[in-house]
Amino acid sequence: xxxxxxxxxxxxxxxxxxxxxxxxxxxxxxxxxxxxxxxxxxxxxxxxxxxxxxxxxxxxxxxxxxxxxxxxxxxxxxxxxxxxxxxxxxxxxxxxxxxxxxxxxxxxxxxxxxxxxxxxxxxxxxxxxxxxxxxxxxxxxxxxxxxxxxxxxxxxxxxxxxxxxxxxxxxxxxxxxxxxxxxxxxxxxxxxxxxxxxxxxxxxxxxxxxxxxxxxxxxxxxxxxxxxxxxxxxxxxxxxxxxxxxxxxxxxxxxxxxxxxxxxxxxxxxxxxxxxxxxxxxxxxxxxxxxxxxxxxxxxxxxxxxxxxxxxxxxxxxxxxxxxxxxxxxxxxxxxxxxxxxxxxxxxxxxxxxxxxxxxxxxxxxxxxxxxxxxxxxxxxxxxxxxxxxxxxxxxxxxxxxxxxxxxxxxxxxxxxxxxxxxxxxxxxxxxxxxxxxxxxxxxxxxxxxxxxxxxxxxxxxxxxxxxxxxxxx
Numbered sequence: 001x002x003x004x005x006x007x008x009x010x011x012x013x014x015x016x017x018x019x020x021x022x023x024x025x026x027x028x029x030x031x032x033x034x035x036x037x038x039x040x041x042x043x044x045x046x047x048x049x050x051x052x053x054x055x056x057x058x059x060x061x062x063x064x065x066x067x068x069x070x071x072x073x074x075x076x077x078x079x080x081x082x083x084x085x086x087x088x089x090x091x092x093x094x095x096x097x098x099x100x101x102x103x104x105x106x107x108x109x110x111x112x113x114x115x116x117x118x119x120x121x122x123x124x125x126x127x128x129x130x131x132x133x134x135x136x137x138x139x140x141x142x143x144x145x146x147x148x149x150x151x152x153x154x155x156x157x158x159x160x161x162x163x164x165x166x167x168x169x170x171x172x173x174x175x176x177x178x179x180x181x182x183x184x185x186x187x188x189x190x191x192x193x194x195x196x197x198x199x200x201x202x203x204x205x206x207x208x209x210x211x212x213x214x215x216x217x218x219x220x221x222x223x224x225x226x227x228x229x230x231x232x233x234x235x236x237x238x239x240x241x242x243x244x245x246x247x248x249x250x251x252x253x254x255x256x257x258x259x260x261x262x263x264x265x266x267x268x269x270x271x272x273x274x275x276x277x278x279x280x281x282x283x284x285x286x287x288x289x290x291x292x293x294x295x296x297x298x299x300x301x302x303x304x305x306x307x308x309x310x311x312x313x314x315x316x317x318x319x320x321x322x323x324x325x326x327x328x329x330x331x332x333x334x335x336x337x338x339x340x341x342x343x344x345x346x347x348x349x350x351x352x353x354x355x356x357x358x359x360x361x362x363x364x365x366x367x368x369x370x371x372x373x374x375x376x377x378x379x380x381x382x383x384x385x386x387x388x389x390x391x392x393x394x395x396x397x398x399x400x401x402x403x404x405x406x407x408x409x410x411x412x413x414x415x416x417x418x419x420x421x422x423x424x425x426x427x428x429x430x431x432x433x434x435x436x437x438x439x440x441x442x443x444x445x446x447x448x449x450x451x452x453x454x455x456x457x458x459x460x461x462x463x464x465x466x467x468x469x470x471x472x473x474x
Contacts, residue, residue: 003346003354011358018362021326025366025447026373028319032446033370035311036439055266055290057273059097059259061090062286090284091255100261100279105272107264111256113150113246116143117203120212122193125186125236144206147238150246154184157240159223170197170219177218177242184219188236196220205249213249215241316446323454327355331458343467352459356451363447371440 011018094111101109124145151157154172159165173184185195195201197217205211223235247253261276263269273287280287331338338351 003350004357007354007357007361010354011361017330021323021359021362022365022369024322024326025319025363026369028315028322028450029363029366029370029443029447030373031315032312032319033439033443035308035315036442036446037436038308039305039312040436040439055263055269057261057263057269057276058288058290059092059100059256059261059276059280059285060288061257062284064286065284090282091252091257092280092282092285094254094256096279097256097259100259100276103272103275103279105263105265105268106261108262110152110260110262111150111243112258112260113243113250113252113256115148115150115246115250116206117146117148117213117249118144118206118209119146120202120204120209122195122201125188125192125234144203145237146203148183148203148246148249149238149240150243151240152178152243154219154221154240160221164225165221165223167219168222170217172219172221173240173242178244180242181213181215181245182218183215183239183241183245184221185217185239186236187220187222189239190217190220203249215239215245312446316450319450320453323359323450324457327359327454327458328461331355331461338462339467348463352455352462355458355462356455359451359455360448363451367440367444367447370443 097109097111100106149157151173153174154160154165154167155174157165160167160172167184168187170184173182185201190196193201195217197220199217201215201217202212203215204213221240223238225235243256244253247255261272263272269289273289276287341351342348
């Protein structure tokens, strides 16, 4: 009789012990399976989440150089006059900005512009405290009562993407609005002046009221936020248009001082910055990378994956010890059986193979149970692990991200931040625990390894047995 057949007969004859072994093995493999699923899912989620969150690179004025220039002005003017130091806003060309956007790792880009104008022929929404508030530096301000935010598309602006603002009539600004005077105004401003989609309004230059620009209303939006009493500008007085419109009114056609690029692969941000600097070739402008959200999401998921890996190793080692002890005790109980088999001419190698086959059959059944229950167990464990990782990061400051709307290179909907800036709140990354063939194969390998190591201890005992001494002792 071959050892495989004997293994089946033995398992059937000792049903109680076989069931106990199957239950023990199922519990062990279930937690190993949960660990493997969580580990694989966390690593996948880390890549998916970080790519979706992305990192941004902002092209803006080199403030360090600007401050040094201002300090030099202050030092040179302090002895001669009391005039305040001034500086000129550094800019680069739209052509360079678009050339940088054409680099391979750019998913979307945004040109942020802003200018101030005065209402002409209509009234701005007034705020009681707006006229009494001064800037941080004191003094008076000659800014207008209407703010024009230049965006590539309102769909990608922070205030619209986060639900703070919503188009209620007409449409938003699109990339196709470049070069036009199409605008979107706030509902309160529209109601106060009986304006609707299709109407036109005029705005005047803040320094020369005779210079007026006619704007066509293509949409009306409603903003949820209201003035906090400290802002000089009521949010209802913000008009959105194409960045080309803002540039034209400000007299900076073809120039740009702030561009935000969103990376398609955050891990290649450094290479992008190096390539972009070669194109820019301007010490007055700088490229600043903000991969904080990307790093936070990666750290969170890698932490979960690391913990899941520890679960796999701890449970696997515990499984080897537990099953090894059980097999060792079973071997001691079956000394007479083993002695008779060896006396009848069966090799000790085949006896060990029989024990290995018995355990392998038990683990095969346990593998099926663990596969069926592993996904459910891993789901609850992964949720707990993610919550723990998020709790450990609660003390971290809210991650900031440059604002602005992005224009997709492929012509799709823009992505990115809002008009003139904003903040990015901490991202919550979920783990999608899905049973994969790779996880089942890994679990099968772990099961075979457990069987080999468990039987190995008992095998040493069997190899040392002498049949004559066993039969005489019994």
